[in-house]
Amino acid sequence: MTKIKVFEKPKLRNPILVEGLPGVGNIGRVAAGYLIEELGAKKFAQLYSKHFFPFVMLHENYQTHLLKNEFYYWKAKKKGQRDLIFLIGDCQSLSTQGHYEIIEAILDFIEGFGVKEMITIGGLATGEIEEDTPTVYGAVSDKELVKKYAKMGIDFSAGERVGYIVGASGLFLGLGKERGMKGLCMLGETSGFPIVTDPKAAEAVLDILNKILKIKVDMGKLEGRVNEMEKFIKKVEALQKKAIMQISGDEKGQPEAKEQLRYIG
């Protein structure tokens, strides 16, 4: 059960997918989320799946929120620009098999809009707090893309630091290639300490995205926005630590749920 609910079927010309699902440093989420707001991209579909956590979040104390991934589109305004599809969301798959199933479902869906290129955004965790401007590492599904993107300031030596890319950012390139799509994965250098949003790494990624997509997005609001996000994230953290566990499931009969909660709490 992975369902995509479609609100609108925009006509797009040769669009690029920009993926920014949660991950190390939440770099993709911040960067893609910021572009969506600054460009005024429009939501046209959302996805939910049995591979997500079986709970709803509470917004503003009382409003239930189902875990989702969301699709937005933006149409090119100027020459040189491209139509864009953004993919952001609350989470990635909980299970290993779910990663494959969800990404295949998304590829089926966006193939229908003519997507042949994609840019995915993740983080490369160094384990150290970096002082300098974070490097943006890159990986590509097709060798010839390196020339094009190296000029933009992307460092293509990621493989010296990591042997693989786990989750959506990597699998989109791998599974996309099987369908003839070409992809770039941008990995912002970050400390990797969990659940910290890294605005500096997101900014470094956004700088390069601006160049690649030929858009001019004002970076001035980024810090404010990240602060907002940080506040929200910290609040959720705090709530979870208080851990007034509400479990709508028989403890006795639900070892898995119990495990998750211990994990969450």
Next chain:
Amino acid sequence: MTKIKVFEKPKLRNPILVEGLPGVGNIGRVAAGYLIEELGAKKFAQLYSKHFFPFVMLHENYQTHLLKNEFYYWKAKKKGQRDLIFLIGDCQSLSTQGHYEIIEAILDFIEGFGVKEMITIGGLATGEIEEDTPTVYGAVSDKELVKKYAKMGIDFSAGERVGYIVGASGLFLGLGKERGMKGLCMLGETSGFPIVTDPKAAEAVLDILNKILKIKVDMGKLEGRVNEMEKFIKKVEALQKKAIMQISGDEKGQPEAKEQLRYIG
């Protein structure tokens, strides 16, 4: 494999689903179960699933009982009342993915009876034995429902105590909303110590349910009934502690089953 066996297809007018599956304090199970008996609601379908525990329970020492969820209906008797569908049962899904699959199967089923509204019942575990009348916290799938239900005595500050609602009570609202259904989740405040049935929290929920559903259910028998349930639950507990494990499965070849039994025992 999630199957719904239908005994009768009642014609219902704009019915509300009242969900009371097992959970913290078994508040939903007690409250919905009590309403079913007091109102004389009629069983019309039952569900079983591969996502439940792979065992049968023994009733009255020798009668096997497959784990099930059950559907009952009740037709409005007076003006202002609504037709009702009750969902109660022995358990929720054992696996995270099963929650989504079972609830989607139930939503498919009840959609066929015209359900557009739902009330789910769970518990909010505080970790403390409370002396006072338990608060009933609420969460809704749509903001505008708050006004309607706040008047009934529901406290909509749950989000200050919990960040999410795990399992059926929450997912019914989340997944139902995707189909245009509106829902209220009532969370009775309870200590949350496992497998204790909390009659006070159930009563607090029933008081409000009486108002919302405009039914007049005599609360006098509740304590007696909860005592009965307690007796049953304690007996099961005791039996399990004696733990004369009967495993119809090769220990050698069944790590999962073994794990469950250690858990149960």
Next chain:
Amino acid sequence: MTKIKVFEKPKLRNPILVEGLPGVGNIGRVAAGYLIEELGAKKFAQLYSKHFFPFVMLHENYQTHLLKNEFYYWKAKKKGQRDLIFLIGDCQSLSTQGHYEIIEAILDFIEGFGVKEMITIGGLATGEIEEDTPTVYGAVSDKELVKKYAKMGIDFSAGERVGYIVGASGLFLGLGKERGMKGLCMLGETSGFPIVTDPKAAEAVLDILNKILKIKVDMGKLEGRVNEMEKFIKKVEALQKKAIMQISGDEKGQPEAKEQLRYIG
């Protein structure tokens, strides 16, 4: 993927299923296996499933053996006897969900032969080495069966010792009832120490089966046969302890397989 390969489609009149899959004390396996040989029942189908262990066993040092469940039939010879279908095998499901899936597949299959009654055989582990003749406990899917079977010497107070029956022996009754099949589960009292075959408990079960099925099976060869099985089982045990692990899977990429092997070894 649960497949049933059918060699022959026997015409049977109102047959009873006798299930003897591996379990505590391997009582069902011994009892049903012994009946198959003594009666000369004929194999007509076999089942394999992704829910079994992903390995083949080695017979006689070099012949691979896929894990299977097997179906045999036997036709009534005398008045009062009934046609029989036997189900025996190497293992039960490894996963909880697999139990439901495999048993549903088997019920679909045997329903085609007109099965409306079933006798399943398991063990009730007491944790103690018993000196006396083992009690045979019983459980039934329908109350009215108790009268019929209590006369045969089955003790229907199992529920005082166990609260549930895990795995195939129990689920066949529970899931069968949903299809209008009636069932008896016989639980031979046994110590429950793993991977010990309990010939005394199997004999106690066979004595009662002889009466129920109105067959006269000579019990004289049972001890010899159980000794043979013991020898085989001990050999497998010894081989596994030497644990010259042969793993046809990248250790690196196979945490689950690794886990199983640690378990086996």
Next chain:
Amino acid sequence: MTKIKVFEKPKLRNPILVEGLPGVGNIGRVAAGYLIEELGAKKFAQLYSKHFFPFVMLHENYQTHLLKNEFYYWKAKKKGQRDLIFLIGDCQSLSTQGHYEIIEAILDFIEGFGVKEMITIGGLATGEIEEDTPTVYGAVSDKELVKKYAKMGIDFSAGERVGYIVGASGLFLGLGKERGMKGLCMLGETSGFPIVTDPKAAEAVLDILNKILKIKVDMGKLEGRVNEMEKFIKKVEALQKKAIMQISGDEKGQPEAKEQLRYIG
């Protein structure tokens, strides 16, 4: 989701499958891989699956590589030779159920090319560094194959050292037999220390394969090639130890992924 992408549909006469997926000592991978290169076999299909790890590997620092299994074919050149299909790859299934699902998918596929015989290659781990020429143990799906292959120098006493064969090498024989295919599994004796490629065991297997398949493959380049592979493997190991983890998934919401990474790191 297990997909086979087909590049070419070769016409083959009564081909034999030679399977060399990763395993203990990577013996199958080395042996089959060496034959593919020396014979100039041609790739005609590849498989990927949700049962593989949810990541892409990085080749040459920046090129993403989806985990795959690959099919190659080679046509007989001389009398006495047979057409061959080779199966090699990056990994086997991560989950127990995936083994069955992937192998069934492959059997469906190769059945279409008329495969009725197969040779699978694994390792038999002894736990000791052996000085002498490694023994090649054998197992077969059909007894009568023993005579044919014992002459080639295969030792059919494997069962004295192991009780089963885990993963693809064994399941191909077991599941293949259910379709009327006959199979030999060759197990090269190796120490079994993880992620070490054992060239000596691979050479012992290749010597016998040369005889069985009536091909004359020059063994002179084997050592060089294994050294190359070793270098690659050690590099990957080193990268992973540095463990600059790049996780494109919310740590918080991904217990499974986390677990894998701890495992990998």
